[in-house]
Amino acid sequence: MKITTLIAAVAAGFSCALMAQTERDLESHEHGHALLNVAIDSELLFIELDTPWNNLVGFEHKPNNSEQQTLVDNTLAQLNNPGELFEFQGTKCTVVDTLVENSASDDTDDHHDEEHAEDKHSDDEHHDEGHEGDEHADEAAHDEHDEDKHGEDEHHDDEHSESDHKDHDDEGETHSSVRVSYSFECDNIAKLSTINVTLFDLWTGFEELDAQLIGPTGQAANELTPNAASLDISQIQ
Secondary structure, eight states, rough: OOGGGHHHGGGGGSHHHHHHHHHHHHHHHTEEEEEHHHHEEEEEEEEEEETOOOOOOOEEEOOOOOHHHHHHHHHHHHHHHGTTTTTSSOOEEEEEEEEEEEETOOHHHHHHHHHHHHHHHHHHHHHHHSSOOHHHHHHHHHHHHHHHHHHHHHHHHHHHHHHHHHHHHHHHHOOEEEEEEEEEEEEEEEGGEEEOOOHHHHHTTTOEEEEEEETTTTEEEEEBBBTEEEEEEGTTT
């Protein structure tokens, strides 16, 4: 089973009301808050965490320095270790699959900039070779080029100023998040009574988790906080 669609698959026989609420929650982006989906199917347990990056590392842009990069790498490593994130009461559950979807990991722009710089360097060399033949024509072309370049530079400066402002505005509005999906096999899932969520202890950026639960007997919704971080699985058993 593809765990990114675990909630839809497990909830197929249940009411669509919880699914609609889940979709609305996924579209929201509020620092301090996150969504936790929990589903039971046969002896399998699925848990999905969807959170803004700010809750984990304190920022949502790509890392700007080695310190930020190390922080992100360590966080991703911890997210890939669900044994530190969840404690199961009543039975033993072993992770069998983990998938991390990180919306802040796109490096396409950096690669494009490198290719653009190489193309520009090649064009400049070709331009210089084409002006070695005639000294008089070269000077005239150079003067004309200077005038054009001066006008272009002024225009470019204006565009650059507008671009800087736009990037600043966009940065303030841009949101990045991470979605982590886990699947577990449990020895006797009918005996699973409680899941203790340790996210609040590991990352102080979390203030509240909206938990959606789906199981054999129906669905439930809980609100977890640092002072109440346990899920009663008997609600859906």
